Amino acid sequence: MERIPILKIGDVLLVSIQIDLQDRDVLALQEDLSEQICDTGARGVVIDISAVDIVDSFIGRMFATIASTSRLFDATTVVVGMRPAVAITLVELGLTLGNVRTALNLEKGLAILRQIGGTRSDVLGRADDDQPVDR
Amino acid sequence: MTAAAAIELPIGADEDIVRIRQLVRTRAQEAKLSLVDQTKVVTAASELARNTLTYGGGGRVVIDMPTNGRRVGIRARFIDEGPGIPDLDLALTEGWTSGKGMGLGLSGSRRLVDEFTLDTEVGRGTTVTIVKWSR
Ligand SMILES: Nc1ncnc2c1ncn2[C@@H]1O[C@H](COP(=O)(O)OP(=O)(O)O)[C@@H](O)[C@H]1O
Ligand SMILES: [Mg+2]
Numbered sequence: 001m002e003r004i005p006i007l008k009i010g011d012v013l014l015v016s017i018q019i020d021l022q023d024r025d026v027l028a029l030q031e032d033l034s035e036q037i038c039d040t041g042a043r044g045v046v047i048d049i050s051a052v053d054i055v056d057s058f059i060g061r062m063f064a065t066i067a068s069t070s071r072l073f074d075a076t077t078v079v080v081g082m083r084p085a086v087a088i089t090l091v092e093l094g095l096t097l098g099n100v101r102t103a104l105n106l107e108k109g110l111a112i113l114r115q116i117g118g119t120r121s122d123v124l125g126r127a128d129d130d131q132p133v134d135r
Numbered sequence: 136m137t138a139a140a141a142i143e144l145p146i147g148a149d150e151d152i153v154r155i156r157q158l159v160r161t162r163a164q165e166a167k168l169s170l171v172d173q174t175k176v177v178t179a180a181s182e183l184a185r186n187t188l189t190y191g192g193g194g195r196v197v198i199d200m201p202t203n204g205r206r207v208g209i210r211a212r213f214i215d216e217g218p219g220i221p222d223l224d225l226a227l228t229e230g231w232t233s234g235k236g237m238g239l240g241l242s243g244s245r246r247l248v249d250e251f252t253l254d255t256e257v258g259r260g261t262t263v264t265i266v267k268w269s270r
Contacts, residue, residue, distance in 0.1 A: 094239045
């Protein structure tokens, strides 16, 4: 099992999934992210899945769960970089991900967060700021 | 070209699901399936392998490459000797789960493949066979 790193950039938590996820990796990531959202007071979560070549119902449910959890802590989750083949397959599988925000790529995902106003406008300029954010 | 021989893999733990996804991907590429079709059959295999593990108490998968005239396909047969499925219509109902899933594995993977066969007997076990053909 591998722990997937969670980066904190300003008040955004960034996760980039680079491995073929086992079910227990999925559960661990879900837990780690909930904890971090709560501990850091992050206002946004970006999950980059541009390297992920399949999303089944177990992985898909994680996105929905993280989105709901983050909402409880007043944070917004955006899933970015879904490959077209994955998107087509998810629809046919019947997984709608209705309450999960998606964006084409990382840049657009961060733009969404900025638009919502959940994050400070200087989010990308504060990579050295790893202090918890005042809420 | 002679098709690759059948390969059997165990389904007894999380990591087996990942290994099955990888082998199905390789075979689907060898069968020259499109990227979307590869993704569909790998996703279906992931769902069915998880069912074998979760509900069938573990089992095995047999993967081979059938031919039909000039078409090549990938076939995966998920076999367990678990409790079987008492109400097949219910189990195939989108969104129905007897456990903690999303109820999309059977209904969804049936849509994702070209052929879907389910043999089950209460007390004896379940075998699900899927085939995806090259276009
Ligand atoms: N191999 C199996 N052995 C016994 N029951 C199964 C098996 N596969 C599926 N089932 C039953 O069918 C139901 C629906 O399966 P599925 O559509 O994959 O949804 P989920 O896995 O989310 O429950 C399961 O909840 C389970 O009751
Ligand atoms: Mg299932």
